[in-house]
Amino acid sequence: MITETQIVQFDSIALDCGSTLAPVDVAYETYGELNARKNNAILVLHAFTGDAHAAGTDKITGATGWWDSMIGPGKGFDTDKYFVICSNILGGCRGTSGPGSINPETGCPYAMSFPPVTIPDMVRLQKMLVDHLGIERLLAVAGGSMGAMQALQWAVAYPDAVAASIPIAGTARHSPQQIAFNEVGRQAIMADLDWNEGDYYGKRPPARGLAVARMVGHITYMSDASMREKFGRRLRDQDQFEVESYLRYRGSQFVDRFDANSYLYITKAMDYFDLTAGRPSLSAAFDGVKSRFLVISFSSDWLYPSYQSLDVVRALRGRNCDVAYCDLPSTYGHDAFLVHVSEQTELVRGFLASTFRERS
């Protein structure tokens, strides 16, 4: 499956902070065919550092999509049956407008003058894309980690536009621990002199700070068990452990594909996301949702622990919503949602098929 990222530009988007971003670009890819009734569309929502290239082989770079194991002919999100869409999030750096985009008023990158964005803003822009594609109601929205937050936000914000929501390894709001790890990443970036208050475009980017932020991130994505299994105490060379080498490699790779300011904006959006904000309870947030839910968590995920998924499930069940929940056994920590393909394929395939049957 050869794929190509497309860009659509909208005149403007109104943001939660009160300001308007104009114009706004959205990078997206699609896989499979939209059927005549337009009822087989699934929006896949990427995690923090993901992008629109979810599946297949990129026409130009040859890169494989980040969820290629789950999306394609005969896979969990079966592109022989469904029309799958994935777009880069607002505030990102992979084609959709973000701090690295050019501000038309100044002709320079926005940098830190880019307005603060929220998870609901990101979802609002996704809704504009879905409308643009002529789809009134999605069969499903699905995503892991930050993608799970968006999947929940979709069901809450657009109850008539989503038949099913699949939040995987996610939460309705960050815990202090999750905020804390994000803050360490942000401080690492801002402590790098090359960050220069965000004004580094066309100059040397804060690569060391961003790499450190990514290293911290990778620790939180693994588990004690998976790190012991993967690295042990093996030495790479005389003065470097295997795990150190791995983290440095991951960090250095990351700076080539990710913008430090996007890191700041997106982690803030995640930290501020709270479905209970302004409401008496999480259950109240789900007042009016109409979609089914498939919630998946992983036993060894300590960054987005199972209890967070369970909180969501309990709030939904309290409203007698149609919700399936499975806590999958795993030793891979938060990474599990990208690793346990066969189990998730089984769950997603059955859940989508029954949702599609009900709608047809």
Added chain:
Amino acid sequence: VSEAFVPKLLGRSDYAIISAIIEPKARVLDLGCGEGELLAWLAENKRVDARGVEIEGSKVRQAISRGVSVFHSDIEDALADLPDQAFDYVILSQTLQESRAPLKVLREMLRVGRQRHRRVPQLRPLERAPGASVHRPRAQNQAVSARLVRFAQHPLLHRRRFRKPGPVAALDHREAHLPARRAADHAAAESFAEVAVFLVRSS
């Protein structure tokens, strides 16, 4: 065995009886639904809104892959989440013996079961069910059976304690299977239904 007078569905006689009782398009909650085969059948053939609860992860996966919305949890916790009168039928078949707090489960089932004016099958305290075997527990199941006898004597199970005709409270299939095997006619199969299935259908 009992094939002659107890029909089977998906290889189980309790499923046949439950499926005969449940009305189309009902909201059904199956506690301890296993791999969801009964719920999937009911969803397909009776268009019910099917939900399940199952504690064993591999079974939960099987059930969800069948398209059944199953909650991975133990029964006590699962019931506590639910609003009152959320379901038309609450099924508990071959599961009560697994519960740590069976009476709590029964009360919660009554709470989440919808109150409706409908035909209510006769409640028979277990000791009065024809040929009930609980007074002669099988050796390997003595503890469970003794517990079931206590339930049978509990006021919760006695219809006369309810102002209106009470909820059907029937005990566990494994215990109830013996009388059905011995039963000789369809009426016995019907009484087996009452004993085999915990169905909440109140009036």
